[in-house]
Amino acid sequence: MxxxxxDVPALIDGARLGAFQVLAITxxxxxxxxxxxxxxxIGFVAPAIVQDWNIDKAALGPVFAAGLGGLLVxxxxxxxxxxxxxxxxxxxxxxxxxxxxxxxxxLATTLAGLGAARFFAGLGLGAILPNAMALAGEYAPQRVxxxxxxxxxxxxxxxxILAGLLSTVLLPRWGxxxxxxxxxxxxxxxxVAMFVRLPESIQFLVLRGRHxxxxxxxxxxxxxxVADEQAELKVKEPAPGGAPVFDLFAGGRARMTLLLWGxxxxxxxxxxxxxxxxxxVVRGAGRPLGDAxxxxxxxxxxxxxxxxxxxxxxxxxxxxxxxxxxxxxxAVAVFSVGRLDMAGSQLFIAVSVxxxxxxxxxxxxxxLSTSYYPTALRSTGIGWALGIGRFGSILGPLLGGEFLKMxxxxxxxxxxxxxxxxxxxxxxxAMEPGxxxxxxxxxxxx
Numbered sequence: 001m002x003x004x005x006x007d008v009p010a011l012i013d014g015a016r017l018g019a020f021q022v023l024a025i026t027x028x029x030x031x032x033x034x035x036x037x038x039x040x041x042i043g044f045v046a047p048a049i050v051q052d053w054n055i056d057k058a059a060l061g062p063v064f065a066a067g068l069g070g071l072l073v074x075x076x077x078x079x080x081x082x083x084x085x086x087x088x089x090x091x092x093x094x095x096x097x098x099x100x101x102x103x104x105x106x107l108a109t110t111l112a113g114l115g116a117a118r119f120f121a122g123l124g125l126g127a128i129l130p131n132a133m134a135l136a137g138e139y140a141p142q143r144v145x146x147x148x149x150x151x152x153x154x155x156x157x158x159x160x161i162l163a164g165l166l167s168t169v170l171l172p173r174w175g176x177x178x179x180x181x182x183x184x185x186x187x188x189x190x191x192v193a194m195f196v197r198l199p200e201s202i203q204f205l206v207l208r209g210r211h212x213x214x215x216x217x218x219x220x221x222x223x224x225x226v227a228d229e230q231a232e233l234k235v236k237e238p239a240p241g242g243a244p245v246f247d248l249f250a251g252g253r254a255r256m257t258l259l260l261w262g263x264x265x266x267x268x269x270x271x272x273x274x275x276x277x278x279x280x281v282v283r284g285a286g287r288p289l290g291d292a293x294x295x296x297x298x299x300x301x302x303x304x305x306x307x308x309x310x311x312x313x314x315x316x317x318x319x320x321x322x323x324x325x326x327x328x329x330x331a332v333a334v335f336s337v338g339r340l341d342m343a344g345s346q347l348f349i350a351v352s353v354x355x356x357x358x359x360x361x362x363x364x365x366x367x368l369s370t371s372y373y374p375t376a377l378r379s380t381g382i383g384w385a386l387g388i389g390r391f392g393s394i395l396g397p398l399l400g401g402e403f404l405k406m407x408x409x410x411x412x413x414x415x416x417x418x419x420x421x422x423x424x425x426x427x428x429x430a431m432e433p434g435x436x437x438x439x440x441x442x443x444x445x446x
Contacts, residue, residue: 004228005231005232005234006231006232006234007234007235007236008203008206008214008234008235009203009235009236012138012141012202013143014141015225017140017141017148018220021140021221023197024197025139025140025152027190027198028132028133028135028152029136029154029155030193031095031129031132031190032128032129032152032159033158033159034125034159034183034186034187034190035125035159037162037183037186038098038125038159038163040159040161040164044164044171045180046060046064053111055111060111062111063115066118066122067121067122070119070120070122070123070125071125071126072390073123073126074094074125074126074127075126075129075383075384075387076126076383078126078383079127080380080383082127082131082134082379083244083377084244086204086208087135087138088201090127090379091127091131091194092194092195094124094127094131095128095191096187097123098121098125098128098187099185099187099190100184100188101117101120101121102180102183103180103181104184105117105118105121105177105184106177126383126387127383129366129383129386130386133149133153134201134370134382136149136152137367137371138201138202138203139202143315146314146319147311147315149363149366149367149370150308150311151307153307153366154304154307154308157303157304157359161300163183166182167179170182201375202214202217203375205217206234206235207375211233215229237375245380245384247376247377248380253373255430256431257385259427259430259431261388261389264362264385264386265389265391265392266392266421266423266424266427267327267361267362267365267389267420267421268389268390269393269395269399269420270330270334270358270392270421271359271362271393272393272394272396272397273399273400274299274351274355274358274417275296275299275300276396276400277397277404278292278295278299278351280292281404281410294348295347298352298355299352299355299359300355302360303355303356303358305356306326306361309360311363314364319364319367319371319428320429320431322364324428324429326357327357327421327422327425328422330353330354330358330361331418331419331421331422331425333350333354333356334354334414334417334418334421335414335415335418337350337351337414338410338411338412338414338417357421370382
């Protein structure tokens with residue numbers, strides 16, 4: 001008589017979201033919090049470094065670029081490693097490595113040393129987001145998966161806020177070095193907590209034939225379901241193998257992979273353009289400094305609210321319809337921001353709606369990548385989509401600077417900036433509704 005089979009994804013989807021899963025998802029959220037902290041923190045400490053070292057602010061350009069370069073390499077390379085070796089070891093090692101790099105950064109006494117520290121910190125950081133999103137998605141039941149992933153994504157914004165608060169307290173008292181030290185202690189402590197409490201992906205363990213370890217974690221979700229030791233654990237995907245990056249384009253996945261890359265590239269271009277230039281543009285239009293600060297805050301607040309709302313809606317009606325509406329509305333809102341002659345309240349509403357759509361929408365795009373790819377490619381798929389998107393995050397601020405140098409009217413700048421969301425909506429429209437990625441072909445199996 002054949003042994004009973006347990007469909008692992010179906011078991012997780014049917015179980016309640018218990019304390020064990022909440023803890024795992026929370027640890028993933030803490031990892032993303034550090035990502036947001038680091039990206040925002042460097043902007044706060046840069047003026048203090050310029051003053052302390054008596055250098056021109058432009059000299060920090062290569063240092064910023066080094067950090068982004070590390071992020072790119074980490075996103076591309078270490079996401080692939082996680083699909084081979086597991087989410088847990090790569091996430092723990094990356095978090096610990098990032099923390100150590102942050103702790104060592106205050107020892108830098110030259111721009112070259114600072115740039116090297118930022119590159120290696122970025123290298124560790126680049127692996128955190130794709131692995132944290134993949135692992136959180138694999139422990140969340142399908143009925144609330146997108147909501148959970150969006151909540152985890154909100155932690156990025158929380159980290160950015162904490163960077164500002166801590167910098168305000170630490171910089172005047174103990175200098176820029178203290179911010180790096182504070183930013184290093186937390187990830188080291190988080191890595192220790194992950195080592196003790198963070199589980200491995202159960203689907204990954206089953207596909208790799210590590211059934212004893214998979215049973216250990218499954219018991220924490222539903223002990224009764226795995227009480228029969230003879231029952232066979234199953235994940236309806238072939239065993240992983242081959243080259244994960246090439247598999248993103250195999251088995252009918254090429255179209256969706258390219259569409260996801262395009263959306264990430266164009267939307268992150270828009271996000272970083274707005275995040276970097278909104279306060280400057282508002283102030284340059286003759287509005288009070290307070291309006292400029294409020295505009296920047298409204299952008300991030302809108303994004304946080306968007307992440308909270310969009311996840312719930314997507315869990316009910318699906319990604320395609322929500323993202324189509326989101327990016328079309330984003331185009332209108334971004335264009336409206338360029339009309340700086342409007343009343344203050346109208347401007348803040350336009351900026352908030354833009355943040356809701358592009359920042360909240362980016363969280364939804366990350367969740368879409370997580371939901372689309374099979375277990376064997378999930379971390380690689382997320383990491384490469386975000387890696388391509390990082391090019392947009394570099395290009396957006398550069399384009400803003402060039403537009404301002406050219407002396408283009410604000411309305412013209414934001415008319416151009418409304419084009420990427422329109423293209424994003426077309427790319428989302430080209431996605432096949434409700435389709436998941438095919439599993440990794442058996443021909444590639446080990």
